[in-house]
Amino acid sequence: MTDNRVEDLNIESIVPLISPEQLKQEMPISEAAVASVQKGRQVIRDILDRKDHRIFVVIGPCSIHDVEAAKDYAHRLKELADQVSDTLYLVMRVYFEKPRTTVGWKGLINDPYMNDTFKIQDGLHIARRLLLDLAELGLPLSTEALDPISPQYIQDLIAWSAIGARTTESQTHREMASGLSSAVGFKNGTDGSLTVATNALMSVANPHRFLGINADGQVSIVSTRGNPYAHVVLRGGGGKPNYDSVNVALAEEALAKSDLAANIMIDCSHENSNKNPALQPLVLENVTNQILDGNKSIIGLMVESNLKHGRQNIPANLDDLEYGLSVTDGCISWDETADAILKMRDKLKDILPARNN
Template structure:
């Protein structure tokens, strides 16, 4: 057994500066504006299935920053920074729990390194998105997150719904693994309402608390075990369910997981379909998610970090960076053509410029 510091103690060791706090607040407000329709851009959440290596995560962030800046008229890009991983049965539970990748499960070190990584991303001006898997660990770093999700395995959880209702962060509820969207819709509704529940004070004491409700909840369609749900009919059905629940009609589409049949090379099919639907006039689609890493695919993991290939996922398979950049630039080009056909995006020159800047940043 190891006694952990309170949230307040840990945050005092790794504090966010006023500049970092302001950056996070601005990013959250931008996400809310997109969800509410006052900002017409699309959210784009891009990054590894899971973070397992500090250095490859930083390199990915450098590259993403350059792309995000060049395509900001059309996308507000956040980095997927998932340091906890939900497991159907057993397995590696994420960087936060086992940061040394050796089964030693040094949780305190994982919490510290997770917060350090998020602070560095703030300095790079890269907004972070994550899944909140365990409410107990979430308060160590939730102040550094710009968008959060409640995953397919926990959308039905009352504990997670209560937790989400007390966050000042836009929260997306994913449909269940089987594909049923009821859990997501009900989760988004429940989290939008006030709740009385037990939580931990920042000093570590158990307290009775009252949430105000989170008005920035929404749903994320990620497909199910027997069918995808990124097609126009499935999205229309989801929007109708939201309307029936008196919730804002807005969805994000996860291009990975069961929408791609867990095959990373199929993510572009989903992405292109969603861009086409947006261009056809569906303004209720507010964004997309892509699982992407430096290199394609994934690799087996056996608690021996020396054997791992750099920049390759150890959980779900991911698109490689070059394919990701090409795909996102294609999407921006399509959106630009629809908005102003006479004004072309010089994607090739932007890509070259991004490459030059990223090379300098990595030095």
């Protein structure tokens, strides 16, 4: 019994939500999607275990706000992925949740109509439908695990997950990630600190018990086995980049000191590009050159890419949204994307097969 004299004083309403099991019954995963997810997860695990010589590249829009534009991008990416598959394994970013420093649009799941109506139940349906469609194309998919409840609704379609810089230090997110079915990348802290990331990797590899929900939406005690495929993502911080060879070497030392695998992913965006999308291809080129010079720890890259270069503010009249242009972080265009990925493939195709020897 709730006593309104002392409880829920700042709660306006609580609305029941569809359960994960109900959503999956309405929108079941197909055999083609299962095969795609299983393959994607296994390839990434093999890359982290050095059983696959390729580099995996998590690439795509900063956030999804237009389903049709996302499908357009996905079809182009699948064609490009097939072209470079001997050297690079392309994983599409399908990010539905956006962390906010203060306030702002929180992503397609939270506010699918971008008008502060917060139709979360609609958002979950839209997000799951898109993931199903993209998985059935044969594309491996990635997302940021931000809300600790939402993975129950969509994680079955995800090949790789990210924990963002703002949440890497969060016990809640470390516990959640210990139970995720995909490999997971933990970004370094917003101040550039690696300690929060290495602590996270040690935490997530271990079993945890915490409060969560089950498939029927009941509050439950969740017990996890631990996730052995967590790794660090260098994204810059404190106003400085950290993708260069010196910072990569420092990251290798920090991982070794904590007895962690030397698996390092480079985020070409955020402070590694000074939040200027035009610099992302230069970061990618630098990382390519590090590998050519003998680096063995860099196993992945992240690139924010869309159909068009740059970003736009969300207009009052949503009809004024420009197609294929990000509404969150600035992205490189499709032409820039294809050019950068093809150049990377051509430079690395002969050296990567012998890299793990």
